[in-house]
Amino acid sequence: MxxxxxxxAFQRDLTRERSTLDAMTATMVCRGPDAGGTWxxxxxxxxxxxxxVIDLEGGVQPMTVDTPDGPVVMTYSGEAYNFRELRDELRRRGHEFRTSSDTEVVLRGYLEWGEAVADHLLGMFALGIWDGRTDRLILLRDQLGIKPLYVYETEDGVLFGSETKAILAHPAVEAVVDRDGFRELMGYVKEPGQATWKGMRExxxxxMLIVDRGGVRERVYWRLEVDEHHDDTETTVRRIRELLEDSVSRQLVADVPLCLLLSGGLDSSALTALAARKLTEEGRQARTFTVDFEQPDDFRADELRGSPDAPFAREVVDHVGTLHSDIKLDHRELADPEVRRTVVAARDLPFGFGEGDNSLYLLxxxxxxxxxxxxxxxxxDExxxxxPWFHSPAVQQTATFPWVKRLAPTRLYEPELALGAxxxxxxxxxxxxxxxxQLPSLPGEDAHERRMREFCFVHVTSALPTLLDRKDRMSMAVGLEVRVPICDHRLVQYVFNTPWSMKAFDGREKSLLRAAVRDMLPASVAERPKAGYPLTQELDYVGEVQRQVGELLSDDHRAVEFFDRAALTEAVREKPEALERDTRDAFEQVLDLSVWLDLYRPTIKLS
Structure with a gap:
């Protein structure tokens, strides 16, 4: 990664701007700690x-192919999981390769197919190709947006980068967040194409974006399509298993040490079992990691988590035979202001997942x-x-994003801001x-099936991107590449068109996934209800967060302006065990916001 x-820039000489390019590139060191290059x-x-990750000696970038009509140069982030098949096809078409990297495959794929290279790629990727033969730039992002890519239009061209901080490093770009950007931050709904910072977009x-002297043109090469599903349940389950096996197998290819994130839930356990079987066939042993917390043994169930992860993860480890490690975190690490500072800097934005981001980064x-x-x-889940709300009749009847109530502590936002400006x-x-x-209707689809298709659509297009961005930012902050096999666009497209009655055919959540992998898992894991990402139950952590919020109130920090000061003041005086979840979430948000305001010093324009 x-x-x-x-x-x-079509109207200036950029050979004099190397220092600016170097400054922009330097912001990406965490994403690429092994080497750097410019063209x-x-x-x-x-x-x-x-x-x-692949071809450690080759694959140096930016990668160039010189042609009689000019150079074609690419800067590329990601993995093309079908690069071996594509390389074989390109060789049959006369291409010769100097490296064994997927980077060269993608670049030569562009030389062969032009813009249509997008239709050949399976994986997670974000890339820029400068075609010196025609003086045009191609910007391309994978089907589900697993890898980030931002662009900022200038008077005579564009700036682009994997993260917004790369663009903000350019002296012509001001750090401004307007009303629309701030609403997206506080609303927890990701609108594809929005980038929060004024003038930027994803x-x-x-x-694909095509940039030339005539401007910027957008071409959509893939989207979720609505179509009738003709397979019966048995055939559907079998097809899902095949797609999962293929996706996992492809994503196990690496020339560096590889592992699996194991929570003991259905999703991670299914991937672990599939990966372990494939690695065993190759004479390798799967390695797994689980996050846990230094906390009292008396686990307290709540609405998000009915049971601790560790016992279920251990059952999977024993069942499939992985080399396993528990990563235990304590409240001092989670509450460390330097950790929060690193996390907010990695995200470029506040209003993330607070403690959940901190623990993911530390993991x-x-x-x-x-x-x-x-x-x-x-x-x-998407x-x-x-x-759980997928299966709540009350929520199904409500035309809104069902996760917002859970994530946005609107009760503690400053009322005139949240409800007014x-x-x-x-x-x-x-x-x-x-x-x-945006979602076409399917002929003959009844009202309930339509509503559930809408639910699935908004989760894939407006909720999943936030989670993918979070995982990308927290992992790349430490130079770790995280792959997401269930986000194979072929699998997502296939499952999207299964009717809701089939998705919940046994009256449970994730019925199709459970049926597809049940034979590989311990019964207790296969039947385990959905559990959210783990959060610490240490009251010492809550107390420390309270203390830090109290300091912001005492210092009259600018971040407090966005929240109900009276409600925050009352909350910091409460006993930690008496605090409700949305109050804890508000503490996380105000602390993240304070760090972001200090780091980026943005101009915020809400009118």
């Missing part, structure tokens, strides 16, 4: 930071001492209908309406 940057020409400069998932930091690549179960309720209602309007 890597970090990419670039600057295209400079009069109207295009490209930068790259490399995390070496390259949308499944989309990845510990794993990075042993492995460079990890496989994760991200995407299963794809297969795993969240930002009008979050109106914003969320409009976003819901705009999102579901």
């Amino acid at each position: 890597c970090g990419i940057v670039g600057w295209i 400079v020409s009069p109207h295009a400069v490209l930068g790259h930071r490399r995390l070496s 390259v949308k998932p499944g989309t 990845f930091k510990a794993i990075r001492e042993h492995s460079t690549v990890a496989l994760s179960g991200e995407g299963a 794809t297969f209908g795993g969240y 930002l009008d979050l309720p109106g914003y969320l209602a409009q976003r819901w309406s705009d999102t579901v309007a």
Whole structure:
């Protein structure tokens, strides 16, 4: 995995701007700790930071192919999991390869197929190709947006980068967040194409941008399609198993140590079992890691987690035979202001998952001492209908994003801000309406099936991108590549079109996934209900967070302006065990916001 940057300017000489390119590229060092490189020409400069995963000696970037009509140069982040098949096909078409990297395969694929190379790629990727034969830039992002890619249009071209900090490093870009950007931050709904910072946008998932002297043109090469599902349940379960096996097998290819993230839940356990079987066939042993906390033995069940992960993870380890490690975190690490500072800097934004981001970062930091690549179960809940609210009739009748109530502690936002200047309720209602309007109707589909298809659609397009971005940022902050086999676009497309009656055919969440992997798992794990990402139950952690929020109140920090000061003041005086979840979430948000304001010193324009 890597970090990419670039600057295209058709009306100036960029050979004099190497220092600016170097500054932009330097912001990506965490994403690519192994090597760096730049390529400079009069109207295009490209930068790259490399995390070496495949072909450690080759694959140096930016990668160039010189042609009689000019150079074709690429800066690339990600993995093309079908690169071996593509390389064989390109060789049959006359291409010769100097390396064994997937990077060269993608570049030569562009030379062969041009823009249509996008239709050949299976994987997670974000790339920029400068075609010196025609003086144009191609920006391309994978089908589900697993790898980030941002762009900023200038008067005579564009800036682009894997993270917004790369673009913010350019002297012409101001750190401004306007009303729309701040509403998205506080609303917890990801709108494809939005980037929070004024003037910036994402390259949308499944989309290509073509930049030339005539401007910027957008081409959508993939989207979720609505189609009738003709397979019966047995055939569907078998097809899902085949797609899972193929995706996992492809994503086990690496020239560096590889591991699996194991929570003991259905998703991660399924990937672990599939991967362990494949690795055993190759004479290798799977390695797994589970996050846990230094806390009292008396686990307290709540609405998010009915049971601790560790016992279930251990059952999987014993069942499939992995080399396992528990990564234990304590409240001092989680509450360390320097950890929070690193996490917010990695995300470029506040209003993340607070403690959950801190623990994920610390988990990845510990794993990075042993492995460079990890496989994760991200995407299963969104794809297969795993969240509890999917199965709540009351929620099904409500035309809104069901996760917002859980994530956004709106009760503690500053009322005039949330309900007045930002009008979050109106914003969320409009976003819901705009999102579901993109979804074509299927002939003969009844109202309930339509609603559940809408639910699945908004989860894949508006919830999953937030989780993928979180995982990418926290992992790349320590130079760890995390792969997400369930986010194979072939699998997501296939499952999306299964009717809801089939997705929940046994009355449970993730019925199809459970049926597809039940034979590989301990019965207790196969039957385990959905459990959320683990959070510490140490009251010492809550107390320390309270103390830090109290300091912000005493210092009259700017971050407090966005929250109900009276409610925060009352909350910091409560006993830690008496605090409700949304109050704890608000503490996390105000602390993250304070760090972000100090680091980025943004100009916020809400009118």
